[in-house]
Amino acid sequence: MSKHQITSTNDFVIRFANVNGTGSASANGLFAKALFRMGLPISPKNIFPSNIQGLPTWYEVRVSEKGYLGRRGGVDISVAMNPQSLKQDIDCLQAGGYLMYDSTKPLDIRVQRDDVHYLGIPLTEMCQREYDDPRKRQLFKNVIYVGALAALLDMDFSVLTGLVADTFKGKEKLVLPNIHALEMGYQYAQEHFQCPLGIRVERRDLTTEKIMMSGNDALGLGAVYGGATVVGWYPITPSTSAVEAFEKYANKFRICEQTGCKKFALIQAEDELAAIGIVLGASWNGARSFTATSGPGVSLMSEFLGLAYFAEVPTVLFDIQRTGPSTGMPTRTQQSDILAAAYASHGDTKHVLLFPATPKECFEMSALSFDLADRLQTPIILLSDLDLGMNDVMSDPLEWDDSRQYDRGKVLSRKDLERMDTPFGRYRDVDDDGICYRTYPGSHPQKGAYFTRGSSHNRDAAYTEKSEDYVDSMERLLKKWHTAKSLVPAPQRYDNPDANKSTDLGMLFFGTTTDAALEAQNILAEEGIHINALRVRAFPFNDQVEAFLSEHQQIFVIEQNRDGQLRTLLMNECSADPSRLIPLTLYDGMPVCAQDIRREIRKTLKVNNVMPLRAQTRGDS
Amino acid sequence: MTYHRPSFRHPDLPTNELGHTRQYYEGALSTLCAGCGHDSVSAAIVQACFELAIEPHHVAKLSGIGCSSKTPAYFLNQAHGFNSVHGRMPSVATGANAANRQMAYIGISGDGDSASIGFGQFSHVVRRNLNMLYLVENNGCYGLTKGQDSATADVGSAGKRGIATAFEPIDLCAQALQLGATFVARSFSGDKQQLVPLLKAAITHKGFAFIDVISPCVTFNNTTTSTKSYDHMREHVRQADVVDFVPAEKEITVDYAPGTTKELTLHDGSVIHLTKAQSDLDTSDPHAALNAIHDHKVRGEVLTGLLYLDTELHDFHRVINTMPTPLRDLQEKDLCPGGDVLQGINSGLR
Ligand SMILES: Cc1ncc(C[n+]2csc(CCOP(=O)(O)OP(=O)(O)O)c2C)c(N)n1
Ligand code: SF4
Ligand SMILES: [Mg+2]
Numbered sequence: 001m002s003k004h005q006i007t008s009t010n011d012f013v014i015r016f017a018n019v020n021g022t023g024s025a026s027a028n029g030l031f032a033k034a035l036f037r038m039g040l041p042i043s044p045k046n047i048f049p050s051n052i053q054g055l056p057t058w059y060e061v062r063v064s065e066k067g068y069l070g071r072r073g074g075v076d077i078s079v080a081m082n083p084q085s086l087k088q089d090i091d092c093l094q095a096g097g098y099l100m101y102d103s104t105k106p107l108d109i110r111v112q113r114d115d116v117h118y119l120g121i122p123l124t125e126m127c128q129r130e131y132d133d134p135r136k137r138q139l140f141k142n143v144i145y146v147g148a149l150a151a152l153l154d155m156d157f158s159v160l161t162g163l164v165a166d167t168f169k170g171k172e173k174l175v176l177p178n179i180h181a182l183e184m185g186y187q188y189a190q191e192h193f194q195c196p197l198g199i200r201v202e203r204r205d206l207t208t209e210k211i212m213m214s215g216n217d218a219l220g221l222g223a224v225y226g227g228a229t230v231v232g233w234y235p236i237t238p239s240t241s242a243v244e245a246f247e248k249y250a251n252k253f254r255i256c257e258q259t260g261c262k263k264f265a266l267i268q269a270e271d272e273l274a275a276i277g278i279v280l281g282a283s284w285n286g287a288r289s290f291t292a293t294s295g296p297g298v299s300l301m302s303e304f305l306g307l308a309y310f311a312e313v314p315t316v317l318f319d320i321q322r323t324g325p326s327t328g329m330p331t332r333t334q335q336s337d338i339l340a341a342a343y344a345s346h347g348d349t350k351h352v353l354l355f356p357a358t359p360k361e362c363f364e365m366s367a368l369s370f371d372l373a374d375r376l377q378t379p380i381i382l383l384s385d386l387d388l389g390m391n392d393v394m395s396d397p398l399e400w401d402d403s404r405q406y407d408r409g410k411v412l413s414r415k416d417l418e419r420m421d422t423p424f425g426r427y428r429d430v431d432d433d434g435i436c437y438r439t440y441p442g443s444h445p446q447k448g449a450y451f452t453r454g455s456s457h458n459r460d461a462a463y464t465e466k467s468e469d470y471v472d473s474m475e476r477l478l479k480k481w482h483t484a485k486s487l488v489p490a491p492q493r494y495d496n497p498d499a500n501k502s503t504d505l506g507m508l509f510f511g512t513t514t515d516a517a518l519e520a521q522n523i524l525a526e527e528g529i530h531i532n533a534l535r536v537r538a539f540p541f542n543d544q545v546e547a548f549l550s551e552h553q554q555i556f557v558i559e560q561n562r563d564g565q566l567r568t569l570l571m572n573e574c575s576a577d578p579s580r581l582i583p584l585t586l587y588d589g590m591p592v593c594a595q596d597i598r599r600e601i602r603k604t605l606k607v608n609n610v611m612p613l614r615a616q617t618r619g620d621s
Numbered sequence: 622m623t624y625h626r627p628s629f630r631h632p633d634l635p636t637n638e639l640g641h642t643r644q645y646y647e648g649a650l651s652t653l654c655a656g657c658g659h660d661s662v663s664a665a666i667v668q669a670c671f672e673l674a675i676e677p678h679h680v681a682k683l684s685g686i687g688c689s690s691k692t693p694a695y696f697l698n699q700a701h702g703f704n705s706v707h708g709r710m711p712s713v714a715t716g717a718n719a720a721n722r723q724m725a726y727i728g729i730s731g732d733g734d735s736a737s738i739g740f741g742q743f744s745h746v747v748r749r750n751l752n753m754l755y756l757v758e759n760n761g762c763y764g765l766t767k768g769q770d771s772a773t774a775d776v777g778s779a780g781k782r783g784i785a786t787a788f789e790p791i792d793l794c795a796q797a798l799q800l801g802a803t804f805v806a807r808s809f810s811g812d813k814q815q816l817v818p819l820l821k822a823a824i825t826h827k828g829f830a831f832i833d834v835i836s837p838c839v840t841f842n843n844t845t846t847s848t849k850s851y852d853h854m855r856e857h858v859r860q861a862d863v864v865d866f867v868p869a870e871k872e873i874t875v876d877y878a879p880g881t882t883k884e885l886t887l888h889d890g891s892v893i894h895l896t897k898a899q900s901d902l903d904t905s906d907p908h909a910a911l912n913a914i915h916d917h918k919v920r921g922e923v924l925t926g927l928l929y930l931d932t933e934l935h936d937f938h939r940v941i942n943t944m945p946t947p948l949r950d951l952q953e954k955d956l957c958p959g960g961d962v963l964q965g966i967n968s969g970l971r
Binding site for chain 1 (some may be wrong): 631638676677678679681683694699700701702703704705706709711712713714715716717718719720721724733741742744745750781814927938941942943944945948949955956957958959960962963967970
C-alpha cells in the first residue's frame with residue numbers, strides 16, 4: 001500500500017528551518033514573495049530566537065486560496081536545513097507531508113518517520129562542486145532549495161527570475177548567479193522527483209491590489225505622513241524596526257533639498273525614561289513627537305505617562321508587544337500589555353489605546369495618533385505586537401487623502417491671544433468638552449505663558465492643594481475621557497456569515513487575533529455554530545462595544561495573554577455582566593491559530609471535539 | 622500655593638534696551654524658606670536676564686522635582702515653565718530644544734535631582750551638548766524631603782541630623798568636564814557679583830553650559846559641621862577668576878590693567894573678561910580644570926568661577942544636522958510626502 005500523500009492546490013503550510021545568521025531570510029522571502037506575485041494570499045511568519053547567530057530559526061508560510069492569513073497550525077512541507085532542530089522539523093509534519101533535507105550526509109534514522117515523504121537534495125555537495133568561496137557555498141544552498149521547490153510545487157519560474165531581477169536592481173552582478181542557483185535546484189528536482197508533488201500551486205489573481213509590508217514599516221511611514229518631527233527612542237525588540245522605518249522614510253522624504261538639512265530629529269536616548277521625556281518636551285513645545293518600545297520600556301515610561309495625563313501633554317507611544325512578564329520571550333508575540341498601557345502610572349490614570357490589525361491600519365493609526373494626541377492633549381498608546389510588527393503581512397494598499405489637514409487641536413496663536421477678552425487659563429474648560437486650550441512656549445510676549453506641572457493645579461495652572469480644585473480637574477479629565485469615545489476609531493463588526501441565522505453568541509478580539517478569529521468564525525459556521533464578532537479598535541470603548549455586549553448572551557473574549565486583560569478592561573469600563581464574558585486566552589508566544597480558537601469555543605459550548613484530519617500533528621506545532 | 626506679587630510699579634525704575642524693568646523679569650513670590658540659597662539664585666537669574674535684555678517669552682524654564690526645581694516659578698513670569706518629574710528634566714529639555722532650536726532653555730535642578738535619580742539623564746544631556754543653561758542648586762542634601770544626604774555631600778560633612786556623610790561625593794563639574802560640556806562653571810549663591818556675569822555668559826553660550834551653584838539649605842544643612850553652609854562657603858571659596866561679561870555690540874568701558882585679563886569671545890560677539898584671582902587656571906584646558914578642582918578639594922577649598930569654555934560651535938542640532946527653522950514650525954507641505962508618493966511606495970511592496 002502506498003503511503004498517504006497530502007494533496008492540495010493553493011492551500012498548505014511550508015516551514016523552513018534554518019540556522020540564524022546564514023542568509024536564509026532573503027531566499028525564504030524570495031520564495032514567499034513569488035507566491036504572492038502568482039496571485040496567492042500568503043502569510044509568512046518569522047519564528048526567531050533572541051540571538052544574533054547560531055540558534056535555530058524558522059520561517060513559516062501559509063498559502064491560502066481562501067485568503068486566511070492567520071496561522072493554520074501543522075506543517076505540510078518542512079525544509080529542514082538545521083541539523084540541530086531536525087527532530088522537531090520532522091515531528092511537526094502532518095501525516096503524508098514532505099521533508100526536504102540536505103542529503104549530502106544520510107538522514108539520521110533515529111528521527112525518521114514512515115508516514116512522511118523524503119525529498120533529499122545533496123545541497124552541500126552541489127555547492128561544494130559549484131563554488132570556491134565558502135560564503136557563496138553557504139548562501140546559494142538556500143537559493144538552490146528555493147529552485148527545487150519551484151519545480152516541486154509547479155511555481156512559475158519566470159516570476160522567480162523577475163523577482164531576483166527586482167531584488168538586485170542596481171547590483172546586476174548578483175542577478176545571474178542567483179538565477180543560476182535557482183536553475184540548479186529546479187533541474188535537480190525535475191530529474192530526481194515526481195514533479196509536481198500532491199501539494200502544488202496554481203496562478204490566481206487574488207493579490208492584485210495587495211501589498212506585503214510589516215506593521216512596523218507601516219508605523220514608521222505613518223509617523224512621517226502624520227508629521228512627526230522629533231523621535232526619542234531606545235532599542236528594544238520588537239519595536240526597533242518601527243523607528244528604523246521612520247528613519248528610512250524620513251531620510252528619503254524629509255531632507256531639505258537646498259541645504260541637505262533634516263526636517264526631523266531622531267534621538268537615541270539613554271533609556272526609555274529619557275525617550276518618553278523627549279516626547280513630552282517636544283510635544284509641549286509644539287512639535288509632533290513619538291517613541292516606540294515594548295513591554296519593559298512601557299514599565300519604565302509609566303511615571304512620565306502619568307505626568308502627560310495629568311499635565312495634559314500630547315504624547316504618542318507605539319508599544320510593539322512581546323511575551324512578558326519581565327524579559328519573557330523577547331522574540332515571541334503576545335497581547336499582554338493591555339492593562340499596563342491602559343492604566344499606566346500611579347494614581348487614577350487611563351490612556352487612549354489604539355489597536356491596529358493590519359499594516360494599512362498601522363499606517364493609518366500611526367498618523368491618526370498624532371491628531372488624537374493633539375486634540376485630546378493626552379498620551380495615545382498604539383498597541384501592536386511582534387506578529388504584526390515584524391512579519392510581512394498581506395494588506396490592502398496604503399491610502400492618503402491629500403486634502404487632509406493635521407488636526408493640531410486647541411492651540412491659541414499669538415493672534416488668538418491678542419483677540420481674547422477673557423484672561424487665558426490653561427485648564428479652563430471653555431468649550432465644555434473637557435479639552436482646554438493650550439499655548440506653545442514663545443507665542444506671545446505677555447499672554448499665554450503658564451507653568452506645566454505634575455503637581456495639582458487649578459484652572460489657571462497655579463499650584464494648589466485645595467481639595468475642590470483637585471477634584472475639579474480630575475472630574476474634567478473624566479469628561480475629556482468621554483469626549484475621547486467619539487473621536488477614537490469605532491469597532492468593526494463581522495456578523496455571522498450565514499445571514500439567516502441569528503445568534504446570541506459573540507466573539508470579541510483585537511489586533512493580530514483577528515485573522516484567526518474570523519477564520520474560526522467561518523469554520524464554526526460551517527459546523528452549524530453561529531457567532532457574531534466584534535473587533536475593538538480603540539479604548540475607551542464606545543457605545544457600539546456596549547451594544548454588542550448587551551446583544552449577546554455569551555461573548556468569547558479572545559486574546560493573547562494569560563489573564564484575560566481585555567476582558568478585565570471590558571469588565572471595568574463597560575456595564576456588561578462579567579459572567580457573560582468568557583475568557584479565551586492563547587498565550588504561548590506563537591501567533592494564534594483558528595483551530596485553537598475553534599477547539600476552545602466548542603469545548604465551552606460542550607460540542608464534541610473531533611479534530612479534522614488535516615489539523616492533527618505530531619509533537620509541537 | 623502661588624502668591625502673586627503686587628503689580629504696582631514705580632514709574633522711574635531703570636529699564637533695559639527693550640524698555641523692560643527688572644521687575645518685568647520676576648516670577649511669583651517664592652514659598653521657599655527665608656534665607657534659602659535658591660532664592661538668591663532666582664534673583665541672580667532675574668538680574669542676568671534683565672541685563673542681557675532678552676525677551677522672557679523666548680526662554681523656556683524647565684526643572685525636575687525638589688525645592689530647587691520649584692524655583693522656575695519664581696523668575697520670568699512671561700516664560701513658559703515645565704516642572705517635570707524627579708531627575709528627568711534633561712530629557713524634557715532635549716525634546717523641547719529639538720522642537721524649537723531658536724529659544725533659550727534654562728534648566729534648573731538640584732543635587733539630588735541631578736547627581737542621584739537623574740545622574741544618567743544629566744550625563745547624557747552633557748554628551749549631547751544641548752544648547753541650554755543647566756544650573757544645579759547644590760545644597761548637599763535633599764531639601765524637599767527634609768534633609769537627607771545627597772550624593773554631593775562631602776565625606777565627614779554633617780547636616781541637621783548630625784550624622785557625618787560616609788560616602789565619596791560626586792563632583793558635578795568634574796563629571797560635566799569629563800563628559801564634554803563646553804561651558805563649565807561653579808559659583809556660590811551668596812556671590813552675586815560672580816554669579817550674574819556667569820549666568821549671562823552661560824545663557825549666551827551656544828552649547829551646553831553647566832553651572833554648579835553651591836546654594837545652602839538653611840533649614841537642614843546650614844550647620845557648623847556642614848561643608849555646604851554659608852559660613853563654610855564664605856571661608857573656603859577660592860575664586861579662579863573675576864568674571865565680567867560684555868554683550869555683543871556693547872562697548873567695553875572698563876579699563877583692564879594690561880596682562881591681568883583674558884578675553885574670550887562667544888559666537889554672537891559677546892566677550893567674557895576673566896581677571897585672574899587666586900589661580901592661574903587655563904580655561905581652555907579641561908584637564909587643567911579637573912586638576913584645579915581636585916587640588917582645591919584636597920585643601921578643603923571650593924574653586925569657583927569659569928572653569929572651562931570651548932567656543933567651537935558643535936551644539937546638538939549642528940551635530941545631527943537639523944534645519945535652522947524650528948521643527949515645530951514645519952507644516953504639512955514640509956512634512957507629508959503626499960498621496961502620489963504613497964502610490965509609489967505601494968508599488969514597491971508588491
Ligand atoms: C520618583 C520620585 N522619587 C522620590 C521623590 C521624592 N523627592 C522629592 S524632591 C527629592 C529630593 C530633592 O533633592 P534636590 O534635587 O537636591 O533638591 P532640593 O530640594 O535639595 O533643592 C525627592 C527624593 C519624587 N518626587 N519622585
Ligand atoms: S528646605 Fe532647604 S532647600 Fe528647601 S526651601 Fe528650605 S532652605 Fe531651601
Ligand atoms: Mg539639594
